[in-house]
Amino acid sequence: MxxxxxxxxxxxxxxxxxxxxxxxxxxxxxxxxxxxxxxxDLAVVATSNNMHVPLGIAAMRAGLPVVVDKPMAATVADAQQLLDASRETGQPLTVFQNRRWDNDFLTVQKLLSANLLGPLTRFESRFERYRPTPRQGAWRESADPQAAGGQLYDLGSHLIDQALHLFGKPSSVYAEMFLRRPGAQVDDDSFVALQFPSGITAHLWMSQVARISGQRMRVSGLNGTYEKWGLDPQEDALRAGKQPGDPDWGREPRDLWGHLSTDLGENSVHFDGPIETVPGAYEQYYAQVRDALTKGAPMPVDPSSVLEVIRVIETAQTSAREHCTIPIA
Structure with missing residues (x-):
């Protein structure tokens, strides 16, 4: 491509x-x-959030398959418009939820597929930064509802997507949303708790006011726990001019590997130590888009799954406003 x-x-x-x-x-x-x-052959809508839906629909009506950036839309109703346009035009639609290819998330998936933690109990995940001054005029800092600004949309759309990708639809949502910084117009410090029918609880943090970041991920089961500090290196590598395919792309040094403590196998052999992080692989997203367009393979991200992410975001907004846990259909 x-x-x-x-x-x-x-x-x-x-x-x-x-x-x-x-x-x-x-x-x-x-x-x-x-x-x-x-x-x-393809339109990529990588604009301010308020243009995702109108430009995505226009592209499909022009006869183009579409990749739309996250968050897919500000509301479930708007997200449904994109899905409807895809169905009506016959044009494929997918969403750029690239953090499904983060190194830490790929590692967690590998551990879960090998059942190294046993029956899961809790999933904790954070994106925390320190930006104490709002960027005046930036659309991500705008209170306009169509701008879909704030941390719940910006970082929460990744964290919620990862949790739903692992565990399916939640049964209830509890959220806290705060405007901590002087002059802030949208949430800059938020928390979401998801309860899943399986009994698993997901706790998700997203913040612009964390001078020291907490653990990136902590996943606990009855037989083990995995914890990981630090962020996937791919975003910083791209900003530095590096590209997928470069030596050590997506890899991180041993001192950044996560820690696994678990009992392995029938003999309960105990392992407690660092475990190599699976390399991040953002390039796989567009490789799968290519295969979808040329070979009929599935798109890398089903947009209907992302509609559920937007549903959780809307429910979280209501929960934070009403200070209560809300069941989700």
Whole structure:
């Protein structure tokens, strides 16, 4: 796959796009893209959140499969519009929930598939940062409901997606949402607790005001516990100009590996120590998109599963507002 066209009216971004992708068409107005949609194979909607739904629908109506960035939409009703447009046009739709390919999450999936923790009891997951001053004018800091700003949408859309991907739909939601920073218009310090029919509890934290971050993940079962500190390295690597395929892409040094304590097998052989982190693999997302478009394979992320993420976000907002646990259908 290659980037064939980039749509932006911002002159600085146009220059940056031309420098990075010299063979791509730089288009100022999206209407030009729709007029020439037959020249392209896929539209990626990586815009401010309020444009995900209208641009996603327009792309599918122009005859293009669509990748839409997270959060898929601000509301379940808006997310359903995207699914309806996909069904009506026959165009594939998927959502860029790239943190399903984070190194820590891939490691947890590997441990669970090997049943190394026994029956699960609790899943804890955090994205915590320290940004004590709101960015004035930034759409992620906007109180406009259509902007889908704040930590619940920005980081929570990843954490909730990971929890639902592991455990399915929750049976209840409890949430706390706070505006801690002076001048904040949207939540910057939030917590979500999900109860699942299996009995598993997920506790999820997302914050802009954590000077010292807590554990990235802690997963407990009756036979073992896995805990992990630090963030997946891929985002920082991309910002530094590195690319998938570079040496050691997605890998981290031994001192950042997570810790596993468990009883293994029928003889209950005890293991307690560091365990190698599965390399992160963001490139697998678009490899699977390619296979879906050329070989008929499934898209990497089913948009109906992400609609459930938006349902949890909406329920969490109500829970935080009403200070109560809310059953979820």
């Amino acid at each position: 290659k980037v064939a066209a980039i749509v932006t009216s911002n002159k600085e971004r146009q220059q940056s796009a031309h420098t990075r992708y010299p063979d791509a068409n730089i288009i100022e107005h999206v209407s030009e893209l729709w007029q020439n949609a037959a020249s392209y």
